[in-house]
Amino acid sequence: MRGIDAGFLPVSKEEMEALGWDAVDFLYISGDAYVDHPSFAVSVITRVLTAAGYRVGVIAQPDWQDAEAFKVLGAPRLGVMIGAGNLDSMVAHYTAAKKPRRQDMYSPGGESGKRPDRATIVYANRAKEVFPGVPIIIGGIEASLRRLAHYDYWQDKVRRSVLFDSRADLLLYGMGEQSVVEVADALAAGAEAVRLRHIRGSCYIAGSTDELPKDYLLLPSYEAVCEDKKQYAVMTRDAFYEQDAIRGKALVQPHGNRFLVQNPPMPPLSGKALDAVYELPYVRRAHPMYDEQGGVPGLTEVQFSISSSRGCFGSCNFCSLAFHQGRVVTARSHESILREAELLKDLPGFKGYIHDVGGPTANFRQAACEKQKTAGVCRNKRCLYPNVCKNIKADHTDYRLLLKKLRELPYIKKVFVRSGIRFDYVMADADDRFFKELLEHHVSGQLKVAPEHIADSVLSCMGKPSAKVYESFKNKFYKLNDKLGKKQFLIPYLMSSHPGSTLQEAIELAEYLRREKIKPEQVQDFYPTPGSVSTAMYYTGVDPFTMTPVHIPKGEEKAMQRALLQAFLPENRKLVIKALQKAGREDLIGFGPQCLIPPRPENTGGKNNERSKNLRRKSGIPENQRRTENRGRRTQGKGHKPGSGGYHRGR
Numbered sequence: 001m002r003g004i005d006a007g008f009l010p011v012s013k014e015e016m017e018a019l020g021w022d023a024v025d026f027l028y029i030s031g032d033a034y035v036d037h038p039s040f041a042v043s044v045i046t047r048v049l050t051a052a053g054y055r056v057g058v059i060a061q062p063d064w065q066d067a068e069a070f071k072v073l074g075a076p077r078l079g080v081m082i083g084a085g086n087l088d089s090m091v092a093h094y095t096a097a098k099k100p101r102r103q104d105m106y107s108p109g110g111e112s113g114k115r116p117d118r119a120t121i122v123y124a125n126r127a128k129e130v131f132p133g134v135p136i137i138i139g140g141i142e143a144s145l146r147r148l149a150h151y152d153y154w155q156d157k158v159r160r161s162v163l164f165d166s167r168a169d170l171l172l173y174g175m176g177e178q179s180v181v182e183v184a185d186a187l188a189a190g191a192e193a194v195r196l197r198h199i200r201g202s203c204y205i206a207g208s209t210d211e212l213p214k215d216y217l218l219l220p221s222y223e224a225v226c227e228d229k230k231q232y233a234v235m236t237r238d239a240f241y242e243q244d245a246i247r248g249k250a251l252v253q254p255h256g257n258r259f260l261v262q263n264p265p266m267p268p269l270s271g272k273a274l275d276a277v278y279e280l281p282y283v284r285r286a287h288p289m290y291d292e293q294g295g296v297p298g299l300t301e302v303q304f305s306i307s308s309s310r311g312c313f314g315s316c317n318f319c320s321l322a323f324h325q326g327r328v329v330t331a332r333s334h335e336s337i338l339r340e341a342e343l344l345k346d347l348p349g350f351k352g353y354i355h356d357v358g359g360p361t362a363n364f365r366q367a368a369c370e371k372q373k374t375a376g377v378c379r380n381k382r383c384l385y386p387n388v389c390k391n392i393k394a395d396h397t398d399y400r401l402l403l404k405k406l407r408e409l410p411y412i413k414k415v416f417v418r419s420g421i422r423f424d425y426v427m428a429d430a431d432d433r434f435f436k437e438l439l440e441h442h443v444s445g446q447l448k449v450a451p452e453h454i455a456d457s458v459l460s461c462m463g464k465p466s467a468k469v470y471e472s473f474k475n476k477f478y479k480l481n482d483k484l485g486k487k488q489f490l491i492p493y494l495m496s497s498h499p500g501s502t503l504q505e506a507i508e509l510a511e512y513l514r515r516e517k518i519k520p521e522q523v524q525d526f527y528p529t530p531g532s533v534s535t536a537m538y539y540t541g542v543d544p545f546t547m548t549p550v551h552i553p554k555g556e557e558k559a560m561q562r563a564l565l566q567a568f569l570p571e572n573r574k575l576v577i578k579a580l581q582k583a584g585r586e587d588l589i590g591f592g593p594q595c596l597i598p599p600r601p602e603n604t605g606g607k608n609n610e611r612s613k614n615l616r617r618k619s620g621i622p623e624n625q626r627r628t629e630n631r632g633r634r635t636q637g638k639g640h641k642p643g644s645g646g647y648h649r650g651r
Helices: 002-006 013-018 041-051 089-093 119-130 140-145 162-166 177-188 222-227 229-241 271-278 288-293 334-344 371-375 397-407 423-428 433-441 456-462 467-484 503-516 533-540 555-564 570-582 607-619
Strands: 026-030 056-060 079-083 136-139 150-152 157-159 170-172 202-206 216-218 250-255 258-262 305-307 356-358 446-452 489-496
Touching (some): 026 041, 041 056, 041 079, 079 119, 079 140, 119 136, 119 140, 119 162, 136 140, 136 162, 136 177, 140 162, 140 170, 150 533, 157 222, 162 170, 162 202, 162 258, 222 229, 222 250, 305 334, 334 397, 356 397, 397 433, 423 446, 433 467, 446 456, 446 467, 456 533, 467 489, 489 503, 503 555, 503 570, 555 570
Parallel strands (some): 026 079, 136 170, 216 250, 305 356, 446 489
Antiparallel strands (some): 150 157, 170 202, 250 258
């Protein structure tokens, strides 16, 4: 009953009765624990529906093997809505090496195994069984990125649209606040869910060509993309080009004798509407039923953070944001964000520190250019790749003033920017005031940036700018810090085994880390997740935009590339040596300053010891001198400053 008193939506019949409800209008089944915070999809959609006048109940992480777990709130009057959670359930369960994760950050106590693999499909089929005749609507990131035929990394095959396998009546993709209310209103007015064919941001199944929209782009069929990888690349390219609310067409993809129809995207929320969503009466904590388990770990990072914008025109190939949130950036007003800061000060545990003010990219607060507002995003051009577009409006004034207002609030001690900034956009701004104020007031000793790699051939496959841009940013970062009298560090995110990276490029990155004396605590191994352009490259071996071949590291080579970025770890020794030998770079095995790793240690004396001594003599290193930099000695600093020898925390 504490949930009702605190303002949570009902999770049991008892709580429903306390509210005087005999039934809910909509049942929301969530793959995440129930956390009533605007960073959690379950909370945003249920609050939006409640604000629209509907009674909504929540079943979070039900036991999918027990039908009774789905009946705790009874049958809903209008429909069942299903979301797998803030992550694709397979990403939540498995690492890039396909090993089970030890912890699920979106489950109570971090316990893993609280949701099934492919949760959208499992929940939807269970709901179909438990509530026959009740409309089933799927949405969220998992459904959104699997809405077309898609490559599934874990099964290593192409799967049908999730709408077919879930047997749901409708799929809502993208940010669903507008479409979910439109669907709810139609169902409340008596419409059949399977007949809702007009709603933007939705997908439905058509049984014949008579049911297709008048104007659409025909994608290669499910069967074609299974049989021909180039057809999969064509599908990816065409879907990317049409992902725009202004000029995008409906997409139709045959699946056998039926058709998956994707209506054009829903326009992004206006700034005013975005304000309204984030100012709904969230409790801003996990439901009390999780208290005994220690709450939900995923809340910790965001509880005292503020979302200031949506969308991203960065369009990195390995990121699915362009396919989900879209490339047009919209932002909340200063007034709305200041009101949220006022709420934070009254929360238990708040100590005056706002942990982050940002979005997908913290320093994007406006559309890339004026054209996007009326004509949509460019079909076959990127805003920041290969260079910053001449039409882009690189201006941080609005964001700088917002941060200034927040840090001047009397109850705020510090405002951090931790969600990451786009450094090429910072460099494109002729006004240095934002950069200076960022370093002076909003960095907690470390600033996250994402160069991802230093080989331009790999960066090109990623859709990222040349390494020269990062080097310029890095140099400017340290010069400004010196002027400010601050000792702060960059935390560069790096990625191994991305499509386009051969062992030579991986070694080039490893040599860069050695020169800069960076010893990463963590690195991000490329993870082929549904919906991204890079995943299409991984599966097809070609760039979908140029149809040119791309090298794809797989199997042991993928593991080698990852190991090279942490060559100092003893457990990586065998793979690193094998990688260097395979690439013909034995010159990097030894004790010299240019080497990545010393020779394999031997336990026997005699000839092997003599060989080791000879190697040391050739390198010019005295026999009694220990090369601590080659032994991975940990230093106190955790940032990246040339010559610091520090560690950094990658993703």
